[in-house]
Amino acid sequence: MITVHRVTERTTFKTTGSSSGKKVEMFPATAGLVGSLLRMAKIMAKKWMIVAFVFVLIIFGFSLRSIADCKSDCQDEYKSEVDSCKTLSDDPDEPDALETCLDEAKSQYESCIEECED
Numbered sequence: 001m002i003t004v005h006r007v008t009e010r011t012t013f014k015t016t017g018s019s020s021g022k023k024v025e026m027f028p029a030t031a032g033l034v035g036s037l038l039r040m041a042k043i044m045a046k047k048w049m050i051v052a053f054v055f056v057l058i059i060f061g062f063s064l065r066s067i068a069d070c071k072s073d074c075q076d077e078y079k080s081e082v083d084s085c086k087t088l089s090d091d092p093d094e095p096d097a098l099e100t101c102l103d104e105a106k107s108q109y110e111s112c113i114e115e116c117e118d
Contacts, residue, residue, distance in 0.1 A: 081105035
């Protein structure tokens with residue numbers, strides 16, 4: 001971290017951290033430029049962090065939407081299978097056909113949901 005102490009003729013920069021408190025003296029014009037560059041660097045870093053955060057949120061939103069769309073497709077397929085199974089209930093030759101058909105539809109639905117989550 002750099003702290004700036006203004007003096008009338010020179011500006012003293014005191015660095016802390018890895019530089020172990022080293023002092024650097026500069027003329028006011030140079031110190032003003034260095035200070036401006038440091039402020040700009042901090043502002044740019046904050047802006048890039050915001051941009052990166054928004055980008056991550058957008059990607060996360062798209063992934064959630066695709067999962068929701070996939071699950072919706074699974075539900076639509078399941079409803080369609082159940083409707084087709086209901087036509088089998090009129091067949092007196094195979095009384096277990098409806099139960100078997102519904103079990104298969106449920107099994108396909110569950111595997112579809114698992115694929116969406118992977």
